[in-house]
Amino acid sequence: MLLELKDKVQELINFKQEGAYWDFKREWYSKDKIADLLHDIICMANNLENTDSFIILGIDEENSYKVKSVSNDSYRMNTQKLVDFIRSKKFAGGIRPTVYVQAVNFTTGEIDVIVIKNNYNTPFYLTENYRDVYANNIYTRLMDTNTPKNMLAEIHYVEYLWKKRFRLISTPIDRIKYYLEKSDDWVESPTNWETSKKYHNYFPEFTIEFTLEDDGNAYQYYLFNQTDITPHWRKIRLYYHQTLLMSLEGVLLDGGRYFTPTPLTDGISLTQQHNWDIIFKYFIKDTLHNVIHQFYYKPDGDEETMAHNNFKGCILYFDSENEKEEFKQYVLNSWKNKSEYEKDVWVPHFPKIDGYIMEKFKRQYKDVQILKRMLIEFKNKKF
Template structure:
């Protein structure tokens, strides 16, 4: 991923302005103009951060880096800008999230106001903003945006179709149904779960999204069963439904005599010296990881009468890939670790046929001690 300086240099080199970036040779003369620019960028249709770049001329003057001075009139740092926005009357107290970064390019300082891309659009005011008669008025209940390199005029509201797109984005109506479902699964507090009796759950705000599990059936033992006092395993299917349509399905497991329920985890294989090693994990960008979050109320405590259950939780695909690759290239670190005592190995050959149980415990402990920042 490019760093900020690379991104800004590319935008300057483009010699133009666009939907998500704007150049200003100097800081705004008045706060109303600054506020209008920030709202327009915050409301624009772009998947990513937006940039208000100060100290660079507009395209008509060649996008030349003029730079700013420490004594520059109206120049605002992060604290001053956040303080300014906190005193503006935004609807529902919903303000754009901003960050100010100062870059030094060609021995000249420029300020970059970064407006984060959040699904809280549209941003608009509930009270007119202007501090003096010289300033234009940022109107209450007007919705501004930016199309191409043009802001909505300060005395007009955006076109209806653009406003409709903003509201759709806020309520997730522009997402694919799979992405919408994942988003609601991340809202673990709003799921009503009745898996013991009805084997189902529904989202309390959007009840058309449901989760159903099949009747559990006893079937063999997975290696992770060794970490429970009762090593029987009961399994079934999980169905994620929108109305009556199955959007996704996965397997679940009941362990320790049906005392704990969780989606069957993924297993990442690592082959070393003709042995199979690896680790169980969940990815919180996927259905099974998000379902685990709901079942365990985001605690990811899979223990019942034991401790040290060997599941690793990753925030996203990138974290999982980086950690997996690190283990493959540095597996000797795991091999040198001492092994904690494992429970319920009444048939070691059964469990060790595919996976080294000591390694499961070691890798999880290494992750918790060395990888989590």
């Protein structure tokens, strides 16, 4: 993530100008300019590019955009101080921009980057004045210019920000992802014996369904952690009106007690060869795949919950694609010590099944248990 940010910042510096979602500052905001910091963050959070935005501190615009190190800046903030500053301000609905500070080192010095994450809760605005940043004023950023503190953004930009909040500027695939995050808003649809279908209560043009007939009888290692290991594969389909937005595989686990989309597959090669020596299944947070995974889980405290927990015990969960790739490198560096991680690993019974080498399933299952322990360690070390 740091390397990606550094590359992005270098790209913006090379433009040698400010833009619609980035701004340069020679130094950190002094105490008498702290209201400017709040104003800049609000403008960036309400940017019209629908993307993360950046306030880059330690770049001297008047000196060919060269680095002016902030390492000794007495007004320098870390993430915690900045978050505390934002949290102390009265925002509408109590919803505040998500921000963090990341130091980036260049050969000529250290700069700081305030990253304002893209968010659908626009427009952000105050409900109480803070110095000369006014309550109920909606600010934005047009090209390289912020809305002045004593003015309001033009009405069509304000309308855009409200439309963004309600996903009215989003694509159908983004909208259905948002709607699926609220599973209680979906209603069972009368259907035939071929599918189980639901539609969105307020936007019924969006539907999700899965087939009721088995689609093959192949086995995967995570089936053997269930009481009933019989495979029941399904097809999941997402529609906008009659347009198919997405199709993916699903599986009924433990004799139909729990349904989920099948996890994604990745692997790690311990040698220079291209084949995987370690195979794992995973989900990534905030992806449509994972949203559907969460959508179909209805905790009942009984059989479905048990089947879900058994399945979850065989799967890796990542916060981002980048985290997954970093973890794979971590595993490459740590696999030589795998014996430390495999102590007391429980392995379920793998009955003999014609046409399958059961030792391969057993190895995959055990490897994933080792990876899960490594992933906990990896995440803890990150923080």
